[in-house]
Amino acid sequence: MRAFNFSAGPATLAEPVLRQAADEMLDWRGTGASVAELSHRGAEFMQVAAEAEADLRTLLSVPADYAVLFTTGGATLMQALLPLNFAAPGQAVDYVITGHWGKTALKQARHGVAAHVAASSEDTGFRDIPPPSEWRLSNDAAYVHVTANETIHGVEFRDVPEVGATPLVADFSSSIASEPVEVSRYAVLYGGAQKNLGPAGIAFAIVRRDLLEREGQPRAEILDLRAHAAKGSMLNTPPTWNWYLLGLSLKWMLGEGGVAEFARRNARKAELLYAAIDGSGGFYRNQVAPAARSRMNVPFSLHDSALDATFLSEAKASGLIGLKGHRALGGMRASLYNAMPEAGVQALAGFMADFARRHG
Known part of the structure; x- marks a missing residue:
C-alpha cells in the first residue's frame, strides 16, 4: 500500500x-x-x-x-x-x-x-x-x-x-x-x-x-x-x-476538472489541517498570520520539540511520510499539493489528534 x-x-x-x-x-x-x-x-x-x-x-x-x-x-x-x-x-x-x-x-x-x-x-x-x-x-x-x-x-x-x-x-x-x-x-x-x-x-x-x-x-x-x-x-x-x-x-x-476543481480541493485540505492545528489546545502551533497562511505548505511545531522524533516515527508507521520540517525552521511541514488526496489529510489530522491525546 x-x-x-x-x-x-x-x-x-x-x-x-x-x-x-x-x-x-x-x-x-x-x-x-x-x-x-x-x-x-x-x-x-x-x-x-x-x-x-x-x-x-x-x-x-x-x-x-x-x-x-x-x-x-x-x-x-x-x-x-x-x-x-x-x-x-x-x-x-x-x-x-x-x-x-x-x-x-x-x-x-x-x-x-x-x-x-x-x-x-x-x-x-x-x-x-x-x-x-x-x-x-x-x-x-x-x-x-x-x-x-x-x-x-x-x-x-x-x-x-x-x-x-x-x-x-x-x-x-x-x-x-x-x-x-x-x-x-x-x-x-x-x-x-x-x-x-x-x-x-x-x-x-x-x-x-x-x-x-x-x-x-x-x-x-x-x-x-x-x-x-x-x-x-x-x-x-x-x-x-x-x-x-x-x-x-x-x-x-x-x-480531474482543472484548476478550479483543485482550488476547491486544496481549500478543503488546508482548512482541515489548520483546524487540526488550531484546535489542538496549543499542542501544535502554526505561527503564520492567518491571512497569509499557505494552502500548499503547512509548517507546524509540537509544543515540546522532544516529541519530534517520536511523532515522525509513529507517523511513518501509520503510512504518513515526508513530514519533517525544513532545517531552516525545524518542526514539521505537510505539503498539500494537487496530487495529495483529501483522504491523506484526513489521515494526518486523525493521527495528530490521536498523538496529542497519547502524549499531551
Missing part, C-alpha cells in the same frame, strides 16, 4: 500518472522503446512536447502573447537568468522578500544588477506579507519579483498587489495550478515542476513575449531565454523523461 507522502518536493505524484508511466516504461506508444530512449528531435517526442505545452496553456489559460518554456536547472537557475535576460547592466530590480526562497532569488540576482529589497518580513520571522503601503519600489526597476508561495515558511500571497507599469515576475514553484491565476497580471511566471506539475529535473517559465525582446546583459547562448524560446525549449538535449511525466500530470489535472 502506498504511503501518503507530504514531502515538499520532490513531491507526491498522482497514482494514475505513475501507473501509466509504469505501463509505458518499456514500450511507449508501440515504438518498442521507452520514451526516455527516444530522440528528443524525433516526431514521437516532439508530439509529447507539443501536447505538454498545449495542455499547460489550457490548464492555466495562458494568453497567446506568452511563450512557454521548459528548462533544466530548476527555479534557482531561472532566478539567475532573470536579471541576465531582462535587466540592463546596472539597472535596478526590486525584490519583495517573504521567506527563504525570496532570499535565494535575491542572492541569484546580485550579479551585474542593482538588486534592491523593496520590502521584507524577515525581521518578524517571515510570518506575514509586508503591507503593500510599505513597499519601496524603484522608479525605473527592470521588474518586481515576488515569491507567490514560500515552501519553507508557509506564507502565500492570496492577492499580489499591483506594481504599476513595472513588469511583475513571480516564482510559482509551489503553488502553480493549485487555483486559477490571471496570467496577464504577470510578465513572467516560473518555477520548478517537482511540486504540482511533475518530477524534479525540469522547470517551467511562462514569459510575456515583449520581455524576450529586451537586450539584457552579455551572456552565453545557453543562458539566453530568447534562444530557448526560438528552439522550442530544445536548444540542448532536454530531460525527456521528466518532460513526459510532466505531460502526464497535466493531462491528469485536466481530466
